[in-house]
Amino acid sequence: MFNVSRPATAPVSLAKLKKYDSGDVYQAICDIFYNKCYLCETKEPHDINVEHFRAHMGDEILKYDWNNLYFACSRCNNIKGDNYNNLLDCCNPQDNVLRAIKHLPPTTPYAKTVQIVINLDSESAKTTKDLLDKIYNSEHTINKKVSGAYLRKKIFDQYNLLLTQINSYYSPIATQEEKNTAIERIKLLINKDQPYSAFMSWCILEDEKLSQLLGETID
Numbered sequence: 001m002f003n004v005s006r007p008a009t010a011p012v013s014l015a016k017l018k019k020y021d022s023g024d025v026y027q028a029i030c031d032i033f034y035n036k037c038y039l040c041e042t043k044e045p046h047d048i049n050v051e052h053f054r055a056h057m058g059d060e061i062l063k064y065d066w067n068n069l070y071f072a073c074s075r076c077n078n079i080k081g082d083n084y085n086n087l088l089d090c091c092n093p094q095d096n097v098l099r100a101i102k103h104l105p106p107t108t109p110y111a112k113t114v115q116i117v118i119n120l121d122s123e124s125a126k127t128t129k130d131l132l133d134k135i136y137n138s139e140h141t142i143n144k145k146v147s148g149a150y151l152r153k154k155i156f157d158q159y160n161l162l163l164t165q166i167n168s169y170y171s172p173i174a175t176q177e178e179k180n181t182a183i184e185r186i187k188l189l190i191n192k193d194q195p196y197s198a199f200m201s202w203c204i205l206e207d208e209k210l211s212q213l214l215g216e217t218i219d
């Protein structure tokens, strides 16, 4: 997961209390969430939902509350349903969602699982870990099993890009210029506007030398 900053001013259409997913809301949340699902971190997903962070269950205030509307892919929205109402909040600066949940990438293209590890002792961190585990690893339906494998493959492809740069940086024959280029490219890949940046960032945080070099730039 990745933290974002939400502007206080709500899109105007919400004031009518008729639709929570009008064009201005879509545009605003696309911008705020870098066109990424806030849960699985897929960039530019095929199917976008305006997701209620806390399930509204018919509550009109929660339904049209600007602060309750998030950018999610339909797969994550479907998995989350109404069942996870105590998650770490990526819009709350008090919740460091990246550091709270360690994301470790798949080590092969068709790895059966990725590791989601709780790093903070709180109920909301535990609930978030449970949901992310289900999103990335669950085989609870055949559809989710197949789409989960596709998702892990996409994470692996991004991880592979990162590994190429890490290998360039650590190559015994790398020139200083090549090392500098590799670091700049690693910075691009761990930026939160990039797909699966939590996985990429955790690769760096888990590396003794790169974490010293880049750890402070990761939030």
Ligand SMILES: [Zn+2]
Pocket: 037, 038, 039, 040, 041, 042, 072, 073, 074, 075, 076, 077
């Ligand atoms: Zn998603």
